[in-house]
Amino acid sequence: MxxxxxxxxxxxxxxxxxxxxxxxxxxxxxxxxxxxxxxxxxxxxxxxxxxxxxxxxxxxxxxxxxxxxxxxxxxxxxxxxxxxxxxxxxxxxxxxHQRAATTTRRHVFTIDVSEDMIQHNYQLVLPLEASIYLTASKKYMIVDRGRGRHHEWMITMNNGLSCVSESWIHYSADCHLKPGDEVVFFYNIDQHLWEVLYRKQVKWDQEEDEADST
Missing domain, CATH: 2.40.330.10 (DNA-binding pseudobarrel domain)
Incomplete structure (x- = not known):
């Protein structure tokens, strides 16, 4: 074994x-x-x-x-x-098998980047799960980009939905997001900060895979 x-x-x-x-x-x-x-x-x-x-x-x-x-x-x-x-x-x-919690960092939601989202610069629509970490008095979410960099992502309302537009478009461009990538949103309860991570979708060489399987 x-x-x-x-x-x-x-x-x-x-x-x-x-x-x-x-x-x-x-x-x-x-x-x-x-x-x-x-x-x-x-x-x-x-x-x-x-x-x-x-x-x-x-x-x-x-x-x-x-x-x-x-x-x-x-x-x-x-x-x-x-x-x-x-x-x-x-x-x-x-x-x-629950282990002792070592962090107050909670996963809130994950999105899949679509082709339309990239081509048409669609805004990010925040899901219902995010609402419990957003307060009506704040019109932005503070995002921790690491190394002490805190960015304010402005929140706007569109047809009753909380959305992030310009900051999300900049983030997508900075991280070179492509269709199939996924973006994971966490919230740090103690620091009242959002953390945003992305995970790239790997594109494989189909010919190499097929050649190896023969």
Whole structure:
């Protein structure tokens, strides 16, 4: 049996740990099965140069189990097997085995960047979940961009909906957001600050994947 761990990154991919190269080479599987708390997820393997990655399916796993922050994912699988028991170590609020809270930073919502959003500079419509962290007296949300940089994102009302327009467009351009990327919004209750992180969607070389599977 091999066990490995990997840091969940700012993209929806995780590099296949070295131990499994020794198990699978030269016949790598097309899909593996991640078993997390009894829920099974099919994850597709992709090849990039001489490296292999767990790819398609990770976004759905994250969303289903509320894995929004940087965590460590531990993999356990029997030799030659493609079914992994997965354990997540990190500040999850929805995990079955509750650990002591180490932060007051709460995930509020996640959005998927669409092609229309980029092409037409659509404003960001804040979902209902965000309303409990917004007060009627404030017409902006303070966003922590790291390194002590705090930006004010002005909030406007459009057809009864709270929206962010100019600041969101600037953020999208600064981060080079593309269709398929996802943006995750957290709120720090103690500091009354928003934190916004993005996770890039990886585009794979289909020809390389197909050549490797033949």
């Amino acid at each position: 091999n066990t490995s761990s990997s840091n969940a990154s700012d993209v929806n991919v995780i590099e296949v740990p070295f131990a499994y190269h020794r198990q699978w080479f030269p016949n790598y599987p097309t899909y593996v099965l991640f078993d997390y708390e009894g829920n099974k997820h099919f994850i597709k393997l992709h090849k990039y140069a001489n490296r292999f990655f767990f790819g398609d399916g990770l976004k759905e796993l994250r969303r289903t189990h509320g894995i929004h922050e940087s965590v460590v994912m531990r993999f356990v699988a029997w030799d030659k097997n493609t079914t992994f028991n997965v354990d997540v170590v990190g500040p999850l609020h929805r995990q079955t």
